[in-house]
Amino acid sequence: MALHLKSTILLALLAATVSADFSASFRNFINATYGEARLTALARTDLGADGSYGGGNHDGLSQTNKRPIILVHGITNTAGTFTPQRNYFKSNGWTDETVYATTYGAGPAVNVINVKMECGFVQQIRNMIEAVYQFTGQKVDVIGYSLGSPIARKAIMGGICVDNVNVDLGGPLTNKVETYVSVADSRKPRHHPHQHRRNAEDSSGHSRLLKMIGIFVNFHCFWAH
């Protein structure tokens, strides 16, 4: 009984260690490649285990055996909000080495009406895409949810910031992203029967826009009903 309890607690601790922020190897890679300030910004250990995840035992010296996914959370969420989705991918062929997330913004500490699409959020996701691309040695897939959709899209597109025309994010990350999936884009209306057709048009419109500016990533769009 006591032994059983001890091993249960040990397992729980191990599980907590595994799920808490980036793995040691990914942290070391970010620190060595981009510096400690970037590591602090991406790891978001200020939010505890919810701040970030990814890396596993990969050493960054070779390709991961599967294309990595980066989950981009929605308004007032954190990376940890997507733990169920992370676990879903992990039970369907992905691993700690191939499912990644960071947190932009202050997470749940900020009232939802005070959150808008800030350049800093976009830059954070761009930095994350760069880091995961370099670390895993291959193109990444990006899934943006709610406010995470326009943020991830702008991160991939690059160019002049929306809220500050003096900041240029740089060129598109075309060659680093295989597929970008937008889920329940916060900027599109929902819950209305007439919206479905419009949404479909918007969806292909985005797709055309991305192609027009030279971003040839696969693009998929899902809407909340």
Ligand SMILES: *[C@@H]1O[C@H](CO)[C@@H](O)[C@H](O)[C@H]1NC(C)=O
């Ligand atoms: C980051 O790298 C520097 C230089 O090697 C080192 O001094 C520092 O301790 C590292 N920081 C972390 C958090 O690993």
